Amino acid sequence: MIRKLAASAFVLGLMAAPLHAAEKISTPVEVEADEMEIIDANKQAIFRGKVDAVRGSEHIRSDVMTVFYADVKQPDGTSKSQASKLDAKGNVTITTSKQVITGEWAKMDILANTLLVGGHVKLTEGKTTLQGEKLTVDLSTERTLMSGGRVKGSFVPK
Numbered sequence: 001m002i003r004k005l006a007a008s009a010f011v012l013g014l015m016a017a018p019l020h021a022a023e024k025i026s027t028p029v030e031v032e033a034d035e036m037e038i039i040d041a042n043k044q045a046i047f048r049g050k051v052d053a054v055r056g057s058e059h060i061r062s063d064v065m066t067v068f069y070a071d072v073k074q075p076d077g078t079s080k081s082q083a084s085k086l087d088a089k090g091n092v093t094i095t096t097s098k099q100v101i102t103g104e105w106a107k108m109d110i111l112a113n114t115l116l117v118g119g120h121v122k123l124t125e126g127k128t129t130l131q132g133e134k135l136t137v138d139l140s141t142e143r144t145l146m147s148g149g150r151v152k153g154s155f156v157p158k
Contacts, residue, residue: 029055057097063090113139127156
């Protein structure tokens with residue numbers, strides 16, 4: 001059974017667009033999965049089975065996705081849950097309006113604004129492709145590093 005879940009406050013920050021500016025944070029995130037488990041004591045939400053998280057034109061798909069969140073104090077003294085990290089495992093595909101990134105796993109540090117994708121990584125933008133074992137992206141500076149052994153690139157001019 002697939003449950004369609006409107007994004008909770010702790011999921012709102014889970015998707016930053018790899019390699020280009022992220023869509024506005026106010027855009028809602030919807031997550032579909034076969035099941036969802038919240039472990040509030042550990043500040044985790046775990047989505048399992050054909051996970052598809054969507055915000056605008058951005059998608060993150062995987063077999064399992066764990067969102068880590070923390071309570072953040074607001075100026076008015078109240079607390080609000082905010083996503084801090086995201087781990088995706090198994091058949092990971094990250095799709096933006098310009099790129100598709102695939103790998104066996106991905107880790108996003110939302111507070112540091114970094115993305116790490118590993119395990120037979122392939123990044124495709126148009127007809128240009130990069131392949132390697134590990135992709136590291138600093139989303140703030142748009143610095144991309146493909147590492148972990150031999151890397152391969154096929155660059156096609158636009």
